[in-house]
Amino acid sequence: MIFVESKLKNTTELINEANKSILFTTMRPDIVMERGEGMYLWDTEGKSYLDFMGGWAVTSLGHCPSVLKEALINQCNTLINASPAYYNRPMIELAKILTDNSCFDRVFFASSGSEANEGAIKLARKYGAKFLNGAYEIITAVNSFHGRTLATMSATGKKVWADLYEPKVPGFKHIPINDLDAIKNSITSNTCAIMFEPIQGEGGVNELDKDYIKTLSGICKEKGILLIVDEVQTGLGRTGKLFAYQHYQIEPDIMTLAKGIGGGYPLSALLAKESLNIFEPGDQGGTYSSQPLGMAAGLAVVSEIINKNLSLNAKVQGEYIIKKLNAIKSKYGLKNIRGKGLLLAFDFPEDKGKEIAHKCLDKGLLLNSPRPSTIRLMPPLIVTNEDTDLMINILSDVLDTI
Structure with a gap:
């Protein structure tokens, strides 16, 4: 060698x-x-x-925490990869700890926040196709940040990206935060979801008002459209609760996680209610989805955040x-x-x-x-x-x- x-x-x-x-x-x-x-x-x-800076809110347990090192070493000695075609033990255990400690029922694992948000966009459009006569538009916020893939850049409300990589993926509307009239005026028969960060991180730490979020949740229920919370930056203890949505007494339909969930290991998750367990074989996947090594990392980090x-x-x-x-x-x-x-x-x-x-x-x-x-x-x-x-x-x- x-x-x-x-x-x-x-x-x-x-x-x-x-x-x-x-x-x-x-x-x-x-x-x-x-x-x-x-x-x-x-x-x-x-x-x-x-x-x-914490690696942009990634190193939730600090640098090189012993619990993460031990989990990775132990998993390396057992099973590193088995392909997403099969279940593995840490995959099931991590899914359970996330659903047990949130309002969600199902989990899909990926490697980055962009992937998790892409999955949320696809799931919302799948829901629109099945239950809302083909509705596909998603309302997001001005100054929001949802990722750097073409679709998540299209969902993002950064002004400097407005003309970048045209033509963008269609179907997104960007409205100012904390403006209920703007939301109401933006909803049409083509709307399948509203997607927001409870606190905009990359946008400059802009917090959505509590009453605004609660009213938004009510509008989604009334209209039968989905509420998606992007908690890539706010999730896993970052805001003083395990998940930021818990500050607002709401139950979103979909939540995305990344950054702090792996403590530095590339990992993300898409969580959804049971009623959104609607993907069919081939609709969603990824070579590294639920890879045992990543699952062991996530399980160690999330358990430590909860237990400590x-x-x-x-x-x-x-x-x-x-x-x-x-x-x-x-x-x-x-x-x-x-x-x-x-x-x-x-x-x-x-x-x-x-x-x-x-x-x-x-x-x-x-x-x-x-x-x-x-x-x-x-x-x-x-x-x-x-x-x-x-x-x-x-x-x-x-x-x-x-």
Whole structure:
């Protein structure tokens, strides 16, 4: 057996090779992350970074949690892949823990949030074809984000994507959030579903009003159309409850999960009510759907979130972060501190979000700026008061220089 040994010995060589061989899709700083543990990442130069970005809400248990490592090792010693043509034990166990702890009855597993949302779109259109005389349109929100496949980009309400990759997949309407008149005026005989994020993450942490969501649920029931909640970013404890829809006393028809469900392992899920168990053989699938290794990862992560009540920690720590941000609010002109649990954001008077995030990176703190004047915080669910205190100290040092 021949092993190819890497000849790239230092960071400069690695970055030079990346600039030659990695397809450009985004701006990346000239650092290479090499290892992680808990709330921290380390690069190839040995520099540590306090992670308040959490891989975009992915590393729900922190970096390299022992429970996930052990689950993957044990499953690797048992069964890695059996094809989606067969059941496997962790697949059944993960489906059970998700349905036992939610209002849903059925689960389809995939690898990414885009795949889960594609599945939700297909299921809604299948429902429209069978029960709504061929209705196929789905209403989504302005500033929403549902993925990067062609259909999920079409569902997404980002203005900068409006003319990208035309022609888009037809059948989507984008309306402003918290505007009931806009929803009512958009529903026609062609509408099969309304799809929304309870809190828009990529859009800048924009929360839908509680009364709006409850009224929306009632409209869907009255009209016989489906309510789909995209919880790719808000699910699995992120907002202070296991699922964000539980804040609003509603029962959606479909929910999508990804990001935090695998704790860093690529995994997603589409959950639906029993009445939507309507796919026929060949309608939906995927080579890696329900792969045992991914199922073991998801089972370990979801079990840990539930058993350790990390949803409660997200609620408590989120309140602490907001308290600490409010303490420096007037000094630095912070505005509109918002969010639930550990999906939080705040704004600046000027468009300095990218500059602030870059300077924090230099000082060993990972933050995200989804909009020019906005900073978003999505730390792992294991974050502590001490982590937040350090984050605030570094952020304050940066703001002092701007």
